[in-house]
Amino acid sequence: MEISNSFELLKYLKEESLLEKYPEFWWPNENSFEIFLGAILTQNTKWENVEKSLANLREKNLLSLEAINRVDLETLVLAITPSGFKNQKSIRIKKIVSNILEEFFTFESFCKSVGKEWLLEQKGIGLETADAILCYACRQEIMVVDKYTQKLVSSFGYEFETYEDLQAWCEYGINDNLDKIFDLYGYEISLNKLYCRFHGKIVEYMKTRNKQFNKGKK
CATH class of the missing domain: 1.10.340.30 (Hypothetical protein; domain 2)
Incomplete structure (x- = not known):
């Protein structure tokens, strides 16, 4: 599979139904x-x-x-x-x-x-x-990127020298395709909630993939 931007990555991850058992904003505590x-x-x-x-x-x-x-x-x-x-x-x-x-x-x-x-x-x-x-x-409109994000986008052929470059790539693809994302979700999801869920999907996808990989090594 190939992706050309972070919107296509989000769309792919959304089809995996990764956050069905998690809170609305993914983080396990809402306080x-x-x-x-x-x-x-x-x-x-x-x-x-x-x-x-x-x-x-x-x-x-x-x-x-x-x-x-x-x-x-x-x-x-x-x-x-x-x-x-x-x-x-x-x-x-x-x-x-x-x-x-x-x-x-x-x-x-x-x-x-x-x-x-x-x-x-x-x-x-x-x-x-x-x-x-x-x-x-603080519920601000900022996308968190981490080692899971880096590894996932790297598997699609994207390499970034800095945290800021990776974050900019993730945010740009989302901001540039908001109308398509609203259609995908069926409502005008807030940018903060979108970033929360996008990051959450990445983390849960990579955790699942790592478990499957480790299981296959046994």
Whole structure:
């Protein structure tokens, strides 16, 4: 199979019915602050480990800016231990939470006003994490691309030197074919929701493909 743009990739993935058992915006948690924390905690670990950390934080009532800001570092470290790099992540979470409170006052205001540049200035926040926060927690019109995206488009013969180039390719094909996408979905899907589901389809497709590949090696 050949594709000439990201719209054709989306169309192909949509035919696979990959997200039928997932939430509307694919990310497994719809609480914006939990998504924010999850985007940071998922660095260099499996999502299953992040879920354990989030459950610990939920049990300790530590799922707000104010609670994280008040809690002592030792308690936070213990709560997020399942996610790995517990000391480093705890320090960075405490710092960014403090900065959000100082700059934006509330998490709601942060979600409405924050931009990528501000996030990238925060210790431990790279391009993918920043975009995950902006797309899934803040519901901004930004497409997240990751190692799954890179591997999938590479299998179709597309290679990109930078994260930004891959992201631009994904976003351009979508924006340039919105009318066709509305026809495909049967309604005028929002760009944010579209980016969420496109990224989700890529991730779930690649996970399924990897499982099939590994099964075939046995």
